Amino acid sequence: TYAADDVTPLDITFKRQAVGRFTFDEGSAIPLSGFTPNQVVNLTTEYPQIPITSESCRYTIDGSLLRVTSEKTAESALWMGGFNPFATFDVSFAESQKQSGTAGVEFATPDNQNRVSVVACFDAGQCRSLRWSVLVNGKQLEEKSTNLKNPVRGPFTLRVQLLGTGLNVFIVRNGRNEVVSTHDFSKLIDLREKKHIQSFEFRLLTQLNAGQEIVINQVNAALTTGVGQADICALTYEDGSPLLDNGRLWFTMSVRGRHLPHPLQGVFSLNPSVFDVRLESIIVFDRGDGLLRNEIASHIFYDRNAEQWRGLTVGFSAEGDPQKIEPKQLWAVSSQRDPRFGFTIMKAAKVDMPGGEEDPHIIYDARVQKWRVLVCTKGGPGYPATLYEADHWNGPFKQIAGPVDINSTGCLLQKFGDQYYALFGGKGGHFHVYSYPELNALGALDMDRPPWSEGENSRCWPNVIPLPEGYP
Known part of the structure; x- marks a missing residue:
């Protein structure tokens, strides 16, 4: 006006x-960290491997894909970036997962004594469930599984939206975000604490049995809308x-x-x-x-x-x-x-x-x-x-x-x-x-055409902003 x-x-x-x-x-996402396989020059240096159990998974760049394999039962992670409890974290899975396995988002301290994770659990190449886990000071405080109503094959993205004291979990396919799980965790660990923000890191967590494989397209962390x-x-x-x-x-x-x-x-x-x-x-x-x-x-x-x-x-x-x-x-x-x-x-x-x-x-x-x-x-x-x-x-x-x-x-x-x-x-x-x-x-x-329909909630905020001459 x-x-x-x-x-x-x-x-x-x-x-x-x-x-x-x-x-x-x-288009509006503000990047915090990311992993794109075909842009990696030195995997070991850029994305260090973190052992969790006595056996670790094997991570291999294959063109535009990251292949995760193991000859024995193994659990390990790749460092992906710093931690922000108000960011959105994505793990994008490729089309084929072959003999399955488990992989997803983890926030943890380098000593593995504090770990918060959301992982996709595959069976015969199909994600059928999600597992949520909270470990604080080496003690398992919570672990829950959520069966998906509609199991999904790749390609899809596991999206974890952190919100300070809670999080939402989405399965993203064809541009559509479907919420499949939610968790509130501040009574277990308050990730808003600055000591946690400074000590935690963002990881790609992988858990495989012998002969299983996980295939990743991309991993990202960003501030989002x-x-x-x-x-x-x-x-x-x-x-x-x-x-x-x-x-x-x-x-x-x-x-x-x-x-x-x-x-x-x-x-x-x-x-x-x-x-x-x-x-x-x-x-x-x-x-x-x-x-x-x-x-x-x-x-x-x-x-x-x-x-x-x-x-x-x-x-x-x-x-x-x-x-x-x-x-x-x-x-x-x-x-x-x-x-x-x-x-x-x-x-x-x-x-x-x-x-x-x-x-x-x-x-x-x-x-x-x-x-x-x-x-x-x-x-x-x-x-x-x-x-x-x-x-x-x-x-x-x-x-x-x-x-x-x-x-x-x-x-x-x-x-x-x-x-x-x-x-x-x-x-x-x-x-x-x-x-x-x-x-x-x-x-x-x-x-x-106000921003509500007849009979619906009309509790909206007015913004009337005088503008200088030259605007339509």
């Missing part, structure tokens, strides 16, 4: 231009103006996995004159408690005066904490490093904002020289939008308006011309528009 001085959000008719749900989008996206919030400057950098807008979106506490905080970019959405980074948060956490629903801004990246996030990771010490709450986050690229850690500290719960949006209002936050508060009905203010960006905050009488989601404070407005989603099939700072109801956005 061209940022004309006399335009209000109620004056605009929004026309749908494109739609996309990015499911493990390969997950199974979908939600909670879209534009990155801004401290006054809420859009961060348009190199011709691209930047957004936080939650990278979906299963349910809370599994989503991750992704950063995506988009050229607003076309539809070329791509994943740019994953942000995790450090409270100083030894963990890296996957919070979501963040509003991130660049404070030009402080020359620092700042924001507010929602502590949904509390849902996965084994001890449940900290409740879900708002956290003030900051980073000197630009969080829009790669894998970023932002420091997090508690925010004093009584009642503030979810979906915050923060601005510095220069007219009153105050920081103000529109946020969903806990209370009736549901989580109504409420306005707070503070002298400092990280609080303490006091309530100055609201709550509204609508169960709200996805708060936004946006300036149109010279005036801020408060926008949020909610039930009833509308993106609501309220006055600022009074929070009086003004109406709803006029939308052609």
Whole structure:
């Protein structure tokens, strides 16, 4: 929308231009490590072999394939890369597995005393089951097998999506991801702990009986778009103006996995004159408690005066904490490093904002020289939008308006011309528009083909972004 001085959000008719749900989008994947057989020059040096039992498997490059064989019962692994508990790990199996065997993804310490694995179990060349195993300090804590409803032959990919405190397992064929198993493991071992992230490694695990063979096409680890996206919030400057950098807008979106506490905080970019959405980074948060956490629903801004990246996030990771010490709450986050690229850690500290719960949006209002936050508060009905203010960006905050009488989601404070407005989603099939700072109801956005169907869940986040002249 061209940022004309006399335009209000109620004056605009929004026309749908494109739609996309990015499911493990390969074009957006941010590589962490990989193994492509025909690109290997020295297998022993590049991908060291790790003995586990007295007998190890034999690994041979055969053109574009890795062949794993053994003349005796054997278990061993190939080092594939470092460990990241928020990444997606793929093992792609070739067409033929001959006399079968077992192989898959393993995360382990070099001494083999701590091992977490998901492997495909073959029988006569067909994957019929998966096996999940957790070994901590040399003690087997869990081992489970899952029979596949539809056994599969190669080529296919075993995909393990790590989500901090849990994981999803997919069988990927012909571009389709079928979830076949899920596990939560933080009560057994919390892989978000920095000591584990620093000590674990990613491996290709193979277990064979005499005469068996496993054939691998490729192995990869990457930060990915997950199974979908939600909670879209534009990155801004401290006054809420859009961060348009190199011709691209930047957004936080939650990278979906299963349910809370599994989503991750992704950063995506988009050229607003076309539809070329791509994943740019994953942000995790450090409270100083030894963990890296996957919070979501963040509003991130660049404070030009402080020359620092700042924001507010929602502590949904509390849902996965084994001890449940900290409740879900708002956290003030900051980073000197630009969080829009790669894998970023932002420091997090508690925010004093009584009642503030979810979906915050923060601005510095220069007219009153105050920081103000529109946020969903806990209370009736549901989580109504409420306005707070503070002298400092990280609080303490006091309530100055609201709550509204609508169960709200996805708060936004946006300036149109010279005036801020408060926008949020909610039930009833509308993106609501309220006055600022009074929070009086003004109406709803006029939308052609909104992102929901009649009678379905309409709890979506509004993103109305004024653009400079020259955009369609």
